[in-house]
Every structure is written in C-alpha cells, then in structure tokens.
Amino acid sequence: MSDNIKNTPAIQTNIHKISRFGNITLMVSPEMMAEAGFEPADVILVRIGQHEMEMPIGTGYNDADSGEPVCCLLTGPEYGPGWVVLAINAGNMAAEMELAKVVMIDDPPGYQLVWEPDIDYSTSVCLSMVQKQGYIDEYRMHCSGNTRSNDRNDYAALSDEAYANFREICTSGMARGRLYRSSSPVNPALNRNREADTALQNAGIRTVMNMTDSMERLHQYAGYETTAYSAFLITALNMEMDFFSDTFRRKLTEGFRFLAEHDGPYLIHCTEGKDRAGFAAAMLECLMGADLSEVIADYMLSFVNFYHFSPGTEQYALIAAGNIEAALAKAFGTDMKSGDGRCLAVCAERYLRKAGMSSDEIQQLKRCLG
Numbered sequence: 001m002s003d004n005i006k007n008t009p010a011i012q013t014n015i016h017k018i019s020r021f022g023n024i025t026l027m028v029s030p031e032m033m034a035e036a037g038f039e040p041a042d043v044i045l046v047r048i049g050q051h052e053m054e055m056p057i058g059t060g061y062n063d064a065d066s067g068e069p070v071c072c073l074l075t076g077p078e079y080g081p082g083w084v085v086l087a088i089n090a091g092n093m094a095a096e097m098e099l100a101k102v103v104m105i106d107d108p109p110g111y112q113l114v115w116e117p118d119i120d121y122s123t124s125v126c127l128s129m130v131q132k133q134g135y136i137d138e139y140r141m142h143c144s145g146n147t148r149s150n151d152r153n154d155y156a157a158l159s160d161e162a163y164a165n166f167r168e169i170c171t172s173g174m175a176r177g178r179l180y181r182s183s184s185p186v187n188p189a190l191n192r193n194r195e196a197d198t199a200l201q202n203a204g205i206r207t208v209m210n211m212t213d214s215m216e217r218l219h220q221y222a223g224y225e226t227t228a229y230s231a232f233l234i235t236a237l238n239m240e241m242d243f244f245s246d247t248f249r250r251k252l253t254e255g256f257r258f259l260a261e262h263d264g265p266y267l268i269h270c271t272e273g274k275d276r277a278g279f280a281a282a283m284l285e286c287l288m289g290a291d292l293s294e295v296i297a298d299y300m301l302s303f304v305n306f307y308h309f310s311p312g313t314e315q316y317a318l319i320a321a322g323n324i325e326a327a328l329a330k331a332f333g334t335d336m337k338s339g340d341g342r343c344l345a346v347c348a349e350r351y352l353r354k355a356g357m358s359s360d361e362i363q364q365l366k367r368c369l370g
Helices: 030-036 137-141 193-202 246-262 276-287 292-307 315-330 339-352 359-369
Strands: 009-017 022-027 043-048 051-058 068-073 085-087 100-104 109-115 123-130 178-182 207-211 233-236 268-270
Touching: 009 178, 022 315, 030 068, 030 085, 051 137, 085 109, 085 246, 137 315, 178 276, 193 246, 207 246, 233 246, 246 276, 246 292, 268 276, 276 292, 276 315, 276 339, 276 359, 292 315
Parallel strands: 051 068, 178 268, 207 233, 207 268
Antiparallel strands: 009 022, 009 123, 022 085, 043 051, 043 123, 068 085, 100 109
16 A cells, blocks of 8 residues: 555544434544544545545535535534534535435424435445645635624624624615515524514514424524514424425425515524525515625625625625525526526526416515515
C-alpha cells in the first residue's frame, strides 16, 4: 500500500438519527473529524452501505447551493459537543441516498422513517477524502453557517422586528398590510419567538400559514396558550425541506388555499422564516408581478438579518444565485434569464396549477393579496 493511500484521511461511523427533513446526523463529532484530518472546504466521499455520494465539508446548510449536498460540522451552544450532519440544502438527504423515506405524520414527533432494505441505524458509514481543500473558493463565498447567533445582544443594531426576521412583503402587485413573513413566533429554539409574537400582534395578523409545525407540536410549546399567535386562524402544515417533492408542493398549495379562504392580514412562517417561508413568499411575490430583483432583495433580507450579509457584495450575489434563483429556476423549469415580473407571474401561475390549484383558486388568492 502506498503512503498516499495509507495517509488518506478516512473515518468509519454509524447513523445517530435522521431528522424529519431527511438530514443524517452521524455518531461522530466535529472534533473527531478534525482529528482524523478533515476540515471545512475538503471534498469527501460518503458511503452508507452500498450507497455513496461526493460532497464538500461546510459549517452550515447554506454552504452548498440549493439542491446540493454538504457535510455540515455544526458547532455552538445549541449543538452541545457538536454534530456532523449530512444534508442537502432544500432537499432530503435520506431520500436522495435511497436510505429511508420520511413520512410526515400528525402524532409526535411529526414523522416516521421507512427504511430501505438492508439499511438501518447499524449500517456502516464511511467518510473518505477526495480532495483536500477542493471546495475552498466556494466555501469562502458561501460561508455563513457559523455567523448566526441566537443572542439578542449580538444584534443591537436591529429592531426587534428585524431580529425576529419579521417583515411586511411589499413587492410589486402586493397590497400594503396584507402579507408578512417571520421566524417562528412560538418555537423558542432561535430565541426570537417573543419578538415575533409581539410583531405579528402589532401588525394585526389574522391568518397564519405555519410551514413547520403540526397542531400537536404547537400545543407542546411552553406557554403556547398565552401567546397572541394562539388566537389566530392557523393551518399547521408540518412541511419537509425538499422544495421539489410532491408532498411539499401539495402542502404548499394547501397553505395557499387556506390563505385565500380566510381574511388577512396573513403571516407565513417556518422556523427561521428563511428557507421554506422564503420559497413560499417568493412564489407569491412572483405570482403578484414582482420582478426578480425584488424577489431576491426580500429573500436576502433574511441573510442580512441573520448573518450580517452586505447587499452588493460578491458573497451576497452568490448566495442569492445558489439559493432562491436556483430554486425558482428548478420550480419553473426556466433559466431565469428574464427577471421580468410578467414572465415570473406566468411561471408562478403555471407552477400552482400543476401543483393542483384551479384557476379560480389562484384568482381568489390574487384578490386576497392584491
């Protein structure tokens, strides 16, 4: 055996858990990865049983473009000793690697796993080096996963609304005071729920499209019944992160129907108010006639609020292109070269019809928003 092969970093472990989004947490820590010779920006090969996939190492899910895989080294107080998570940005890693199907259910914990044959928690996982620092240029441009804090003191320059990622959507064609987006007003995980709950109360919200929880999970949050949020009309959709699955499209249109059937002002939220809520907001913005620059500006404001990104920078443009532009291009089946609002409106309406909404339902939704 040559020295090069003998010294190539490799580590063998097992699956610790699979989340309801299909993210795969391994039984290894970021510290153990470092000791084995792995670091962010390396490109590795992941083999689980007979299934394998090549991916970069990063420090957050957004270190890869929408639909692309990444091995995340997650550190910080919320992760304890740290997690190593295999994920697809806006996708489902477990399904993509053909390991297990994640079936969303109403009962806690909100999902169940259906394993593929010969795969379970005992299946061996092998990580091996493909190219040392082979993702360095992309990583430097993407890197955002290690800059978000859940400490209010770290965002002293932001208003409570901006800290909670709460804002009105004011793009072309959208009536004022009709549609808002936010991080979760009830989930305390990001330490933004109190600010979000106050903001939606001040905005006079009446109807809520919750993309992340089931109704059962909502009532498990401490103090839920005392929130302003709990008094609103809520559809709790318990949605996955794979924007392009049939289930996601079905639940997205279910949520839009709920908005159209009830009075506004409306709130759309997930956990951060960035990914699922960002995609839903972008779809409605396109439907109502916004051009691509408006959609990007609203979407990227979440990255400004969370990660302090600066508009006009190369990193800002890269994140926009790799996330919302890429997601809409895939959803609409177009290269997005034309950012004209009329073109995007046609694409959005076609997407919603294919997803199951009738023309009458779409027109009613537009009347509610415009």
